[in-house]
Amino acid sequence: MLGEIGRVHGLKGWLKLISFTSPIENILDYTHFNAQVGGQPQELEIDEHRRQSKALLVHFKGYDDPETARLLTGTELTIANEKLPQLERGEFYWHQLVGLKVVNQHEQVFGRVSRLLETGANDVLVVKADSESIDERERLIPYLVDSVVIEIDLENQTIRVDWEADYLD
Secondary structure, eight states, X not given: OOEEEEEEETTTTEEEEEEOSSSGGGGGGOOEEEEEETTEEEEEEEEEEEEETTEEEEEETTOOSHHHHHTTTTOEEXXXXXXXXXXXXXXXXXXXXXXXXXXXXXXXXXXXXXXXXXOSSXXXXXXXXXXXXXXXXXXXXXXXXXXXXXXXXXXXXXXEEOOOTTOOO
């Protein structure tokens, strides 16, 4: 997910755009998005955009008044993976990490990555316990490559971490 559509802004169908890219303007590198509108898959096209203080404002083609635009509020925006830029070896998009099993250096399974948090200092893996987990705890594990995160194996859907089971979050 690259972003989410926020509330209506003004009388001509403009909407706030909540970007999950860094920097936030990078979402504007794309104009066509996949979305679920009213439970139906739809392609949305940004035909105009502007920056307002700390927010991005966008207009989607065909949504020209507040009532129609309001239908988009809360809609998640995605694009096909093949449209994303290629990453360097050892780099990953967050969506690639969500769902991976997290195992420590003692082969203890902590659960699966449910999401990631951006904290400023470093990103954090939110690991939720599942049926394979050693306990029922949710763990917050710093995403520090080569010190805490030892290996990411997309083929085997596993993240190996140097993290003890009894570390407090």
